[in-house]
Amino acid sequence: MSRQDRKEDEVRRMLETRHPAVPADLAARAAEHGTRLLRRHRAVRRAAWLLVVAAAIAFAIWAATAEPWMTPPAKTTPPLEGW
Template sequence: MSGQDRREDEVRRMLETRRPTVPADLAARAEEHGARLLRRSLLLRRAWWALLVAAAVAFAVWASLAEPWVTPPSETSPPLEGW
């Protein structure tokens, strides 16, 4: 018997056996689980957006107070020439 025949026989045996019973509330439980996953992903997405907005506001406030684009004043004076 070749490998192909053996596989076909196995598939036939699987199809001839009695199918397992499915719980009556399986669809309702699956729908509830899917809705819970959607709510959780929506909540996580909103939390990430809120965190991103808070970080952007914090950066804007820091940048407006610290003014990192301005060069700091020199701490040493240039050498005095001509004396």
């Protein structure tokens, strides 16, 4: 008997046996669990967007005050010749 046949026989035996009893409140518990998961995912998504917006505002304030696009002033002056 091959491995495939053995697995098929085992599945058939499992399907022929009596199925276990399902709790009466299983659907209600599953729905409640799903609601909690959705609420948690929504809160995480909102927190992530809040973090992105805060980072963008912080970057805009830093860019406005530091003006990184401007060249820094020269540290030394060029020598004066011809005086």
